Amino acid sequence: MEPFKVTKGIVAPLDLPNVDTDQIIPKQFLKRIERTGFGQFLFFDWRFTKDGQPDKKFEMNAAPYQGASILITRANFGCGSSREHAPWALMDYGFRCIIAPSFADIFYNNCFKNGILPVRLSEAEVDTLFKEVRQAPGFKLTVDLEQEKIFSDNGLTFTIKIPSFQRTGLLNGLDDIAVTLAQEDKIRDFELKQLKVPTPLL
Amino acid sequence: MNTPKTLFQKIWDAHVVHEAPGKPSLIYIDRHLIHEVTSPQAFEGLRLAGRTVRRPELTFATMDHNVPTTDRALPIKDQTSLRQMEALSENCRTFGVTLFDLDSPHQGIIHVISPELGLTLPGLTVVCGDSHTSTHGAFGALAFGIGTSEVEHVLATQCLIQEKPKNFLIDIEGKRPQGVEAKDLILSIIGRIGTSGGAGSVLEFAGEAIRDLSMEERMTVCNMSIEAGARAGMIAPDEKTIEYIKNRMYAPVDFENAAEAWRKLPSDPGAVFDQSVQISAATLAPQVTWGTNPGQVISVDATVPSPTDFSDENDRKSAERALEYMGLKSGTPIESIEVDHVFIGSCTNSRIEDLRRVAHFVNGKKVSAKVHAMVVPGSQAVKKVAEEEGIDRILKEAGFDWRESGCSMCLAMNPDVLQPGDRCASTSNRNFEGRQGAGARTHLVSPVMAAAAALEGHFVDIRQSGQVL
Numbered sequence: 174m175e176p177f178k179v180t181k182g183i184v185a186p187l188d189l190p191n192v193d194t195d196q197i198i199p200k201q202f203l204k205r206i207e208r209t210g211f212g213q214f215l216f217f218d219w220r221f222t223k224d225g226q227p228d229k230k231f232e233m234n235a236a237p238y239q240g241a242s243i244l245i246t247r248a249n250f251g252c253g254s255s256r257e258h259a260p261w262a263l264m265d266y267g268f269r270c271i272i273a274p275s276f277a278d279i280f281y282n283n284c285f286k287n288g289i290l291p292v293r294l295s296e297a298e299v300d301t302l303f304k305e306v307r308q309a310p311g312f313k314l315t316v317d318l319e320q321e322k323i324f325s326d327n328g329l330t331f332t333i334k335i336p337s338f339q340r341t342g343l344l345n346g347l348d349d350i351a352v353t354l355a356q357e358d359k360i361r362d363f364e365l366k367q368l369k370v371p372t373p374l375l
Numbered sequence: 376m377n378t379p380k381t382l383f384q385k386i387w388d389a390h391v392v393h394e395a396p397g398k399p400s401l402i403y404i405d406r407h408l409i410h411e412v413t414s415p416q417a418f419e420g421l422r423l424a425g426r427t428v429r430r431p432e433l434t435f436a437t438m439d440h441n442v443p444t445t446d447r448a449l450p451i452k453d454q455t456s457l458r459q460m461e462a463l464s465e466n467c468r469t470f471g472v473t474l475f476d477l478d479s480p481h482q483g484i485i486h487v488i489s490p491e492l493g494l495t496l497p498g499l500t501v502v503c504g505d506s507h508t509s510t511h512g513a514f515g516a517l518a519f520g521i522g523t524s525e526v527e528h529v530l531a532t533q534c535l536i537q538e539k540p541k542n543f544l545i546d547i548e549g550k551r552p553q554g555v556e557a558k559d560l561i562l563s564i565i566g567r568i569g570t571s572g573g574a575g576s577v578l579e580f581a582g583e584a585i586r587d588l589s590m591e592e593r594m595t596v597c598n599m600s601i602e603a604g605a606r607a608g609m610i611a612p613d614e615k616t617i618e619y620i621k622n623r624m625y626a627p628v629d630f631e632n633a634a635e636a637w638r639k640l641p642s643d644p645g646a647v648f649d650q651s652v653q654i655s656a657a658t659l660a661p662q663v664t665w666g667t668n669p670g671q672v673i674s675v676d677a678t679v680p681s682p683t684d685f686s687d688e689n690d691r692k693s694a695e696r697a698l699e700y701m702g703l704k705s706g707t708p709i710e711s712i713e714v715d716h717v718f719i720g721s722c723t724n725s726r727i728e729d730l731r732r733v734a735h736f737v738n739g740k741k742v743s744a745k746v747h748a749m750v751v752p753g754s755q756a757v758k759k760v761a762e763e764e765g766i767d768r769i770l771k772e773a774g775f776d777w778r779e780s781g782c783s784m785c786l787a788m789n790p791d792v793l794q795p796g797d798r799c800a801s802t803s804n805r806n807f808e809g810r811q812g813a814g815a816r817t818h819l820v821s822p823v824m825a826a827a828a829a830l831e832g833h834f835v836d837i838r839q840s841g842q843v844l
């Protein structure tokens with residue numbers, strides 16, 4: 174996995190609560206057997222009109238937000254399905270960091286496993302960011318995972334708190350499976366113990 | 376004396392492989408269920424890293440999401456779907472995983488077949504790359520959905536790295552009134568606590584109304600725990616649970632001993648939950664969702680709410696958008712909303728008891744001429760029993776379209792898709808924008824409510840029909 178230390182980029186707004194995984198990547202695009210190539214379908218039903226043209230009504234489509242790598246959005250982002258195609262699509266489109274007041278559990282976890290940093294800020298802080306972005310479309314933020322800080326060139330600073338296990342994983346681009354396989358002796362002990370239980374449940 | 380523990384705590388503690396302060400725990404997984412959509416990339420990952428499946432005998436696979444529900448003898452037209460199904464077959468062969476494929480008499484929606492086969496048992500940890508894995512909690516198992524990276528992790532290690540969730544008690548006291556189905560219980564709960572009310576928690580459903588439910592009804596309740604944002608939902612095992620499992624294909628050989636162990640699983644008296652809520656079953660009515668998330672739900676005898684009914688800014692915005700998408704005006708009586716499609720199916724409501732109730736309700740009547748109504752049994756096994764009992768005949772005579780098993784119009788990934796503007800009464804679990812087809816409008820209801828809507832062409836309060844079981 175690609176490590177995440179510091180990223181600086183354009184912030185794109187998605188001013189909706191409860192954005193679900195069906196919106197992030199509609200199901201008709203889940204049929205690939207690879208992890209890549211999903212970015213073109215991100216927010217598909219919102220981004221494009223019926224005849225396949227970019228929909229002007231969708232804020233993120235505006236010119237200043239092209240090439241954005243940070244997404245700000247509202248509460249409960251990523252609710253719904255466990256599909257990892259959602260973070261794959263966000264990543265493939267170019268997002269490395271998503272800022273929201275809250276995230277759905279499975280989605281939050283899935284982000285870390287794919288090199289995306291999900292950041293929880295308070296409603297008020299997110300409001301501030303929406304205001305900044307709208308005042309100056311193309312507005313940039315720097316997200317520093319090492320320092321656990323987010324800041325802008327015009328002096329805004331936010332302290333962020335990322336669970337330490339996930340933070341270490343992301344900073345080093347660690348592969349969870351390798352981390353677990355290093356505990357082989359513990360897994361084997363557990364399996365032996367489980368086999369000895371008088372009523373094996375398995 | 377040991378400290379009293381909840382059902383969840385007992386299962387969690389029995390599965391911790393390793394824990395260290397300040398870090399997520401490593402927990403052991405007893406059952407891993409996989410399907411064609413969320414597993415190909417996991418197997419690809421294993422191959423690239425030169426890894427194997429640690430305990431292939433604990434992983435079980437089927438194809439459900441993408442499969443056509445028309446005649447199985449016909450060739451599959453959608454080449455990309457076919458590619459996913461072929462990839463699953465190939466991966467199961469290579470890695471030694473048991474697969475119930477399209478031709479198997481055990482094929483069906485993964486969350487329907489695992490309990491049918493006796494793979495879902497009390498006290499187990501069960502995971503699947505699908506959020507509705509929470510269904511299996513109905514047996515007193517700790518069951519939750521995972522992403523594809525985690526699927527790969529379980530394949531390689533039979534373990535998962537997990538933050539210990541909180542534990543939330545939902546106590547539903549009293550008896551359900553007539554016409555109020557398991558689906559209405561869970562929709563009411565979600566309406567009450569909200570779509571993120573269960574975030575970070577494992578829900579335990581308890582109380583008389585829950586104990587009274589059959590195993591299939593308990594699955595309906597646990598199935599939708601995820602729609603309340605919960606990690607999982609569970610119900611304490613009891614004699615009904617044990618009876619259900621007895622003689623199933625994969626039931627434990629030493630059944631009596633296993634059953635003894637299961638009887639020790641329910642939460643101890645005095646066990647502490649992080650949060651709890653009480654709901655009185657007697658106050659509940661049949662539910663219909665009016666919006667685009669399962670929390671936007673109301674009783675059938677009410678009217679479509681107005682955004683101004685909500686004090687929270689986000690809820691208000693959400694409601695405004697939902698009403699626009701759904702093409703509804705506030706103040707409209709729910710019963711006057713007309714539907715043109717009815718879908719009875721999905722891992723929430725496609726089991727034999729659901730179909731029996733529907734057949735009982737529609738027997739001798741006709742589906743409205745304006746409505747296309749479809750019934751998709753959850754599994755080949757459900758379909759077989761239904762056909763033996765003549766349920767298919769009753770439904771077909773009433774004008775329902777009777778299909779082969781699969782996820783079908785629950786997520787409309789196969790050819791069963793609605794058109795923009797179509798309005799559907801659906802027994803599935805998600806009414807998100809576009810879930811059943813771009814621009815299509817979904818109302819979640821119980822199976823009998825869906826059947827009634829099919830007959831009348833609009834929602835009806837089934838309590839008035841004098842005909843509910």
Ligand code: SF4
Nearest residue numbers: 507721722782785786
């Ligand atoms: S029936 Fe629907 S919710 Fe259930 S597993 Fe299939 S797609 Fe998911």
